[in-house]
Amino acid sequence: MSDDSVPLALPLLRLAAGISEVTTLYSELRKPLLRYLVCLGLTSDEAQDVVQDAFLSLQRHLASNGTQENIRGWLFRVAHNQARNRQTSYHRRFGEPLDGEMDFLADDATPEQRVLEKEKFRHLAAAIRLLTESERGCLLLRAGGLRYREIGEVLGIATSTVADTVERGIKKLAEKCNV
């Protein structure tokens, strides 16, 4: 191997390692990201597009030697910002009544169980509509498995604020759902 081939090979190796890392992250985080975006109010197609864009941005970020600290939070933040840019109304779809769509919830359940299940989700949907945007965002990211610190980074708020917001949101839901 000649001396001048080393500087050429190094970026290629780095690029290959970056692609492999992105692939691993994609298989791990695609579904949580999709779920977050769909619950945020995007359609399934819009969410797919946003996830693709977010991972392309991640690829560019890693290729340009960007920071690799808290990649999960970084991805959620990018996806969150893109979702906000696409939405004309934040409350457009989240919390829509799910009547007629929950028939597949429990195919093996008895009709009684299905009615109870529907009722439970109807109460929860009504309670979710009463949450503030921040509370809803915190709870969605929490449900996606993010730590309070990561949630704070995604939403641009302090970790202590996230803790308070999550507590407030959960208590509201518990109260409205009579738990």
Next chain:
Amino acid sequence: MCDVQEKLIAWLDHELPTDESAEVQRHIEGCKQCRTRLVGYEKVSETFDVYCDVVMAAKTRRRVPRWVPVLAGAVAAVAVMFLTFPRTRIEPPPILPTTTAASVPVPAQPTPETAPRKTIHRRHAVAPVHVRAAKWQPRETAVQIAIPAEAIFPPGAMPKGMNFIAELSIAPDGSVKQVRLWQ
């Protein structure tokens, strides 16, 4: 009201520092009211999680248009009919030997005798089509062409009036298999 009540959800999420977490743990073990609250918060968290899955499944499910299953059923029905009823047997026309105006009469080639057909009891309707296609071979033909010597050699090189006969064997795929040239 308990002092640790405000830390219950953070404790549930493992977000408290170690010392505070231990303190809350001790309190929960001795406080029935906080244990009940904790169970409620856990239940709400789980229901919220399931609700998110339901929303995602519902929106993903709606992506498939209603006409897709109908079209898929129609395509399947056509495919079944196509496979069930075999196509009409089409025998390829025999390839007859062709001759040019300049050709000399060719002795008739003995045509291979076709064996009398047997009645085959078919168990599967589709398989015999492939068997027939694999066994069928068109007859090999030969073409003889008379070529004047002047057309091959320069004038004067060969005596006048001399002809050559070229015999071409045609392969089943239409290509020339063999060329024999004699005087």
